[in-house]
Amino acid sequence: MAPDPDPKPPETVTVTPQGGPYDSLWDIAEQLFENGALWGGIYQANRDLLDDPGALRPGMRLRLPMEIYPGHIRSAAGGFDTEKHDLGEFVNAVAAELNAIGNFWGGGKEGTMFFKGEGGGMGYEAVTSQIIEGVDVLQDAHHAIPKRLRLMADRVQVADWDNVTTVLSALPAPDPDKRIWGAG
Secondary structure, eight states: OOOOOOSSOOSEEEOOSTTSTTSSHHHHHHHHHSOGGGHHHHHHHTTTTOSSTTOOOTTOEEEOOOSSOHHHHHHHHHHHHHHHHHHHHHHHHHHHHHHHHHHHHOSSHHHHHHHHOSTTOOOHHHHHHHHHHHHHHHHHHHHHHHHHHHHHHTTOSSOSHHHHHHHHHHSOOOOTTSOSSTTO
16 A cells, blocks of 8 residues: 555645656645646736746745545545544553453452442443443444545545535435434
């Protein structure tokens, strides 16, 4: 898997010599917006520097008119992937520690009270099942979020509410039997 690009969206770009990655408005839009046809937005943002879209000179610094940079969104998705992996390792370590605690109390009277609870209070069994359920929801979210961010990166060009609504409506419907956030 290729490394994710710099998570910080660039505000400017420097025109490169002929044959470089940023030698035309089309190439700049292709490289940064992932769509060369969006070159006109760069031209409009730099009308004070450019009378003609073909009049680029190497070394010229152009402003970029984007609010959402697709590479930035993919980088955030990569962060969730890393966090999901780290979370999984942490949960496995905690589960091993909790099992060791449960085994420590054994199957006698004290162990049964610890495991089942006493006097109407919750024991280890009930508390751990709640923790596991909560962690499962968190892990499901950490699986769904990067997937949805990558879908968004493929569709978003500008961050206004109309486009956000369009992006969200294009995402697959969530499974109604699985909660992503909280106990709603």
